[in-house]
Amino acid sequence: MTLQVWTYIMVGVTFGVYLTIAWMSRVRDTKGFYVAGGGVPPLANGMATAADWMSAASFISMAGLxxxxxxxxxxxLMGWTGGYVLLALLLAPYLRKFGKFTVPDFVGDRYYSxxxxxxALVCAIFVSLTYVAGQMRGVGIVFSRFLETDVNTGVLIGMVIVFIYAGLGGMKGITYTQVAQYCVLIVAFLIPAVAISLKITGVAIPQIGFGSTIQAGPDAGKYLLETLDTIGRDLGFREYTSAFGAGNKSMLDVFALTMSLMVGTAGLPHVIIRFYTVPSVRAARLSAGYxxxxxxxxYTTAPAVASFARYNxxxxxxxxxxxxxxxxxxxWEQTGLIAWVDKNDDGLIQYRAGKVFAGxxxxxxxxxxxxQRLVANQVTESANELYVDRDIMVLANPEIAALSPWVIALVVAGGLAAALSTASGLLLVIASSISHDLYYRIINRKASEKKRLLIGRIMIGVAVCVAGYFGVNPPGFVAQVVALAFGLGASSFFPVLVLGIFSKRTTREGAICGMIAGIGFTMFYIVQTKFLGVGWWLFGISPEGIGMIGMLINFAVTLGVSAITAPPPQEVQELVENVRSPRGAGSAIDH
Structure with a gap:
């Protein structure tokens, strides 16, 4: 069978499984809609959390970068992995003990305001919309190549699928759909990685293979990483294994970006909410470990996939x-994600360091x-003739390595599973923030379950439309867009969550001012540097790493304002004391 037929089969079967699970898991009450009834087993929740966590950025874009x-x-890789460890150890058990549906719920009750x-609700929406933009771009890339549709049509298909199973099953449907999606994405990532590792190095374990020698061809007997260093030097690129120096990020920017990704992880509302879906604090710890x-x-396979892809x-x-x-x-050329300009008119593709186009x-x-397709905005002073979008490397890798069509189609299904699993979780955060935290908790405390569910599903529809727009008009590569979301999460939520758990003296005035100052500065810097053409004016820190500075500003403002305002009421201080001893499974306070 052809690649096209295999793709339709793989995508059709997996989408059918997702929709079936959503239908079988459909909910009729708000607890099932928001936190899956609080009864998800730790193993299943661990798989769902992994799928929710490993978005299109992890599956498609990280290895490409x-x-x-x-x-x-x-x-x-370092920032996201370290961040999850931070979340699992520092926040998850305590937030589960608190027992609320959402992060704004925690902030509203802990800071009695x-x-x-x-x-917090506004911050959650900004973070989630930025994050979901990256997922929709990933969906568009996959569809545009393998189903041979344009990006807009691909994004539209993804929007419809996500809306159906997120709106129908809520968190319960999303959770068990994500279990299936994890199985699809991890198999889709590992099978080609193993096959290509065997093909290049003769070693079946990719994590060992990319540190081994090449077994055939002109580079036979040479270590893969040393060969990539040599190739890079010969073509004018920096060495593949070099850390800092010319052409690389500065040490300060690497530190800032790593910290931003780490603490941003611990502040992401769609990941935090997963720990409310299990029946106890112990189950929350177990699911975090799984x-x-x-x-x-x-994540340990991604560096190997990246090395194999570049060499091939x-x-x-x-x-x-x-x-x-x-x-x-x-x-791929027809999608616009690869382009070649024959600058010296010799018919050969010269891949060198330097820009091919202006933008x-x-x-x-x-x-x-x-x-070849003609391009109007080529850069003539550079010898480089080839443009390759970083987000296609994982998807194109099995094709470049000439693997079987069914393996390529499986990677397509895996990429879609990664993007859609995270998108569904983010959309539910947006819906719950508006329907539960805004409408029910502030506007209408007498709203019925049926009405709250209806508003939640309407909000998912609205969020899907906004996400679709950003999928068609993305502000960067998938991983870059997601990194911006992590920066916003780091600068808004992390300080108030940590201080809300570990500091009885932190006040509502401090939390409010801190969140506004942190996310305000971070958004200001991102808008300036990403959209207005301003240079990286703060110590050369990139917009993807500026969340670390926003976090420090948030901490400083929160602590400073708290020091000069009246301490929290005694019942709030007792609540904090109770949450800091995460024993048992019950809520700290009633809904």
């Missing part, structure tokens, strides 16, 4: 005649002398 950035790209609840194990399987891609395309390129190249490729009608 490492493939192009080398050692520096591993900052995403409707204003604090609304500020999730870390399931996450580690993919350079070996296939560099100095090769365009007219002899295999079909995968021209198929993204601006394609024009007509074909070049070799049949």
């Amino acid at each position: 490492i493939s192009f950035l080398g050692y520096t790209g591993a900052v995403y 409707r204003t604090a609840r609304v500020v 999730a870390l194990l399931f996450i580690a399987i993919l 891609m350079i070996g296939t395309v560099n100095d090769a005649p365009y007219v002899q390129m295999p079909s995968w190249f021209t198929k 993204k490729p601006n394609f024009i009608d007509g074909a070049g002398s070799h049949g």
